[in-house]
Amino acid sequence: MNGVLDVALRLLVVFVVFLTFPLIVGQTEHKVMAHMQGRLGPMYAGGFHGWAQLIADGVKFAQKEDVVPAGADRRVFQLAPAVALLPYLLVLLAIPIGPSEGAVGQVLDAGVFFVLAVMGVGVLGSLMAGWASANKFSLLGGLRTAAQLLAYELPMLLAAASVAMAAGTVSLPGILHAFHWWWVPWQIVGAVVFFVAGLAELQRPPFDMPVADSEIIFGAYTEYTGLRFALFLLAEYAGIVVLCGLTTVLFLGGWHGPWGHDGLGWLWTLLKTAILAFLVIWLRVTYPRLREDQLQKLSWTLLVPLSLAQIALTGIVKVVIS
Amino acid sequence: MSLAPTVSLAAGHPGFLSPTGVEIAFLLVGLVTFGAALVTVTTRQLVHAALWLVVSLGGLAVEYLLLTAEFIAWVQVLIYVGSVVVLLLFGLMLTKAPIGRSPDADSGNRWAALTVAVAAAVALVWVVVDAFRTTWIDLNGPAAGSTRVTGESLFRNWVLPFEALSVLLLAALVGAIVLSRKAKAESNPPHVNSRGVTESSPSVTDSGIHPVEQEGAR
Numbered sequence: 001m002n003g004v005l006d007v008a009l010r011l012l013v014v015f016v017v018f019l020t021f022p023l024i025v026g027q028t029e030h031k032v033m034a035h036m037q038g039r040l041g042p043m044y045a046g047g048f049h050g051w052a053q054l055i056a057d058g059v060k061f062a063q064k065e066d067v068v069p070a071g072a073d074r075r076v077f078q079l080a081p082a083v084a085l086l087p088y089l090l091v092l093l094a095i096p097i098g099p100s101e102g103a104v105g106q107v108l109d110a111g112v113f114f115v116l117a118v119m120g121v122g123v124l125g126s127l128m129a130g131w132a133s134a135n136k137f138s139l140l141g142g143l144r145t146a147a148q149l150l151a152y153e154l155p156m157l158l159a160a161a162s163v164a165m166a167a168g169t170v171s172l173p174g175i176l177h178a179f180h181w182w183w184v185p186w187q188i189v190g191a192v193v194f195f196v197a198g199l200a201e202l203q204r205p206p207f208d209m210p211v212a213d214s215e216i217i218f219g220a221y222t223e224y225t226g227l228r229f230a231l232f233l234l235a236e237y238a239g240i241v242v243l244c245g246l247t248t249v250l251f252l253g254g255w256h257g258p259w260g261h262d263g264l265g266w267l268w269t270l271l272k273t274a275i276l277a278f279l280v281i282w283l284r285v286t287y288p289r290l291r292e293d294q295l296q297k298l299s300w301t302l303l304v305p306l307s308l309a310q311i312a313l314t315g316i317v318k319v320v321i322s
Numbered sequence: 323m324s325l326a327p328t329v330s331l332a333a334g335h336p337g338f339l340s341p342t343g344v345e346i347a348f349l350l351v352g353l354v355t356f357g358a359a360l361v362t363v364t365t366r367q368l369v370h371a372a373l374w375l376v377v378s379l380g381g382l383a384v385e386y387l388l389l390t391a392e393f394i395a396w397v398q399v400l401i402y403v404g405s406v407v408v409l410l411l412f413g414l415m416l417t418k419a420p421i422g423r424s425p426d427a428d429s430g431n432r433w434a435a436l437t438v439a440v441a442a443a444v445a446l447v448w449v450v451v452d453a454f455r456t457t458w459i460d461l462n463g464p465a466a467g468s469t470r471v472t473g474e475s476l477f478r479n480w481v482l483p484f485e486a487l488s489v490l491l492l493a494a495l496v497g498a499i500v501l502s503r504k505a506k507a508e509s510n511p512p513h514v515n516s517r518g519v520t521e522s523s524p525s526v527t528d529s530g531i532h533p534v535e536q537e538g539a540r
Binding site for chain 1 (some may be wrong): 373376397399400403415422
């Protein structure tokens with residue numbers, strides 16, 4: 001009975017994190033973007049600095065009519081948001097936030113592979129949405145999504161493989177247990193490659209070619225309204241949380257920090273994740289969108305060679321110190 | 323096959339008549355996988371076939387999980403669901419992906435294809451049954467397919483096939499690059515005017531994958 005209760009409690013906590021953290025990131029994005037652009041952002045909803053803006057948005061989305069275009073493939077169209085969102089919930093299960101047994105949803109033997117595999121599945125949702133909408137803008141968005149995923153999956157995987165080589169394990173808590181502070185400079189190239197490739201996989205600016213609103217309206221999500229559209233948005237922000245959490249765990253040492261070893265490690269994880277999330281927002285405000293050919297070029301001629309060089313460096317250092 | 327060293331001959335042979343929960347789950351998932359595979363080859367809607375393939379390949383990953391081969395399961399999802407199917411969908415969307423039935427999706431080679439498929443299936447099933455006839459995986463012991471066990475058996479017992487495979491894949495990779503570069507070099511100078519009309523499909527031009535080259539061609 002105790003075991004069942006334990007599992008239920010973990011699932012509940014992960015679910016609550018899954019529902020709240022993306023909203024916090026979203027609200028932060030509203031405010032940070034506003035202040036960077038000399039505006040105030042939402043100020044009225046909820047009273048204090050518009051803290052309830054996203055809740056109000058959620059209520060608005062829930063009230064809207066759920067429209068399926070007449071020419072669309074009904075079932076695939078309706079299934080797509082779930083396929084886009086659920087993988088991120090599964091990934092959150094595997095990310096450890098503290099050193100103790102209870103600080104991770106589920107310890108997995110091959111955690112790195114699980115996380116990358118399941119994140120790749122999420123992109124299928126965008127492809128399904130793009131095809132099933134019976135809209136040429138959506139189809140173009142879907143095409144760009146697929147091309148982008150194919151280009152950026154490889155450097156992301158190679159960068160993660162470099163860390164796994166350094167730690168000698170592919171389990172996420174195992175990697176953190178093996179972590180030393182000098183891993184940060186050692187793996188810094190891999191970290192940058194991983195983060196950039198992750199941004200591209202999430203289709204965040206400056207890699208938002210698949211949803212480029214000035215060219216193809218909103219890419220694969222053009223025909224969506226109401227709750228299903230909200231699910232896609234939630235998937236994007238859940239993706240930011242997952243990407244920042246993963247970069248923290250793989251490259252920045254997760255719960256390790258200069259002080260606060262006893263019981264406060266989870267604060268380090270959250271702090272690093274929050275700083276990376278801020279960086280994601282900052283990049284959105286600062287950089288113009290990359291064109292499709294620039295995007296492909298960046299991946300194949302810069303990120304892939306860099307990640308291969310990182311793997312070579314990891315191998316050399318590993319052999320030298322062992 | 324990488325499981326072979328850790329799988330022991332069970333002394334007390336488990337019977338077929340009192341299946342455990344895992345065995346029942348294995349059978350049910352197997353049925354779903356098989357059904358999805360059947361729909362994949364029989365459906366008349368091209369993109370639906372690709373999506374059913376996702377179900378089928380995912381079901382296979384669950385089967386690996388049930389056999390405690392966690393690493394193989396996640397790699398299966400990563401490579402097949404995450405990359406191969408995405409590539410398939412990309413190809414379909416780039417060329418021809420109508421919503422609804424595509425009447426020309428059927429081939430006249432149906433019976434020949436069925437013969438080859440059945441022959442291949444029989445050969446595979448026969449080889450697997452013959453190889454693993456009396457071996458049972460002890461699901462209660464330490465995981466027989468964990469990353470460590472898989473890696474050790476791969477790099478101790480099966481290094482040569484592994485390296486041969488990687489050389490083969492490398493050759494395929496280089497070949498693909500050579501083929502694509504050659505086609506480009508040939509088509510560029512002589513067919514400057516005809517290229518935009520005959521070779522590139524409208525979707526490629528619209529999506530602007532190679533705007534610079536398109537400009538150059540015109």
